[in-house]
């Protein structure tokens with residue numbers, strides 16, 4: 001019986017128009033909702049949005065509910081694309097639940113995921129058989145074992161690794177600091193041939209300028225420019241900030257290359273806030289979200305060592321804010337990515353809101369900040385993998401990855417804090433269902449972690 005059902009579902013999946021869908025999910029009609037489409041800065045008041053098979057089927061003033069449709073009244077509320085965190089190291093089914101409950105409907109895992117996650121959890125979530133955001137994967141490679149990554153020492157190995165990455169479902173190669181120049185070049189060339197683009201860090205032996213010229217699609221942290229562009233590679237400059245007069249050249253090189261950049265200002269600000277400050281890291285452990293953090297990461301946060309560092313990153317943070325603003329003004333597409341949960345304080349989901357607030361502080365409008373986590377992320381995947389179902393805007397034909405908010409996020413980003421509903425894979429989850437996802441995570445961790453409660457910690 002089970003086999004017959006599975007076969008029937010497989011046939012349905014083949015026949016269906018959409019990509020990742022839940023074959024049984026009924027159509028959903030959201031009515032009387034203010035749509036924030038994120039194609040440009042505007043609100044479409046009092047619209048209906050019909051979702052069929054996980055895609056947006058229609059947007060209009062009056063749409064009849066199809067037979068069997070679930071109808072949701074969105075009166076007075078705002079419907080926008082789900083959020084994308086395009087730099088996470090979360091790699092567990094439970095972390096994915098936390099992200100989804102926070103309105104994150106797309107993530108790019110940038111390295112360190114286990115085979116079990118890649119081979120089993122990702123297909124289940126991307127196939128809507130488990131709750132979680134749509135997951136893209138990058139395979140992280142380096143030239144030496146210094147940072148504990150997969151070592152790739154020759155161009156021939158690089159070509160084989162791209163082939164293997166593709167076979168195993170990876171969407172990107174993430175390059176790391178210590179690759180040799182000829183190995184980096186082989187990754188770019190083979191990645192282009194097989195459709196697995198190169199993204200990632202500054203490679204010390206090549207430099208961000210050379211990587212951009214070679215066609216690296218995305219620079220994974222704004223601060224990478226500090227290490228191989230603004231200062232000579234391996235220069236000992238402490239925590240000094242570059243001259244602001246150098247920004248124009250970096251912006252021009254990035255723009256010329258047509259590359260995307262992850263600004264990750266919120267991440268850098270979070271590091272700056274705990275640099276040499278034990279009281280900051282202690283505060284993270286008193287956050288109610290501590291109960292939702294994977295115990296392995298709780299241990300890692302306790303051992304991070306940022307609290308004992310010397311000096312201050314404040315000058316660099318200010319510099320990176322101005323750099324981000326200059327990239328934005330030049331039309332370089334910035335995408336949001338937070339590195340959650342590798343750095344203390346970067347709770348999955350909350351770290352993305354933190355990043356958007358940091359962009360606001362750097363002079364971005366709410367629309368510009370939100371674009372990094374919606375439309376720009378969609379444009380990035382569209383460029384990397386042409387033909388993928390669109391996401392990141394509320395538009396007919398795109399993935400119906402949607403969040404319903406009580407307030408207008410274009411006026412105040414704090415509206416993102418408590419989504420009233422999230423739609424992904426054709427499935428609608430209201431606030432109670434989202435809460436249940438979080439409760440399940442907290443209960444799972446409580447069951448295995450003994451000892452004092454976080455508050456007494």
Ligand SMILES: [Zn+2]
Nearest residue numbers: 087089110339
């Ligand atoms: Zn990372």
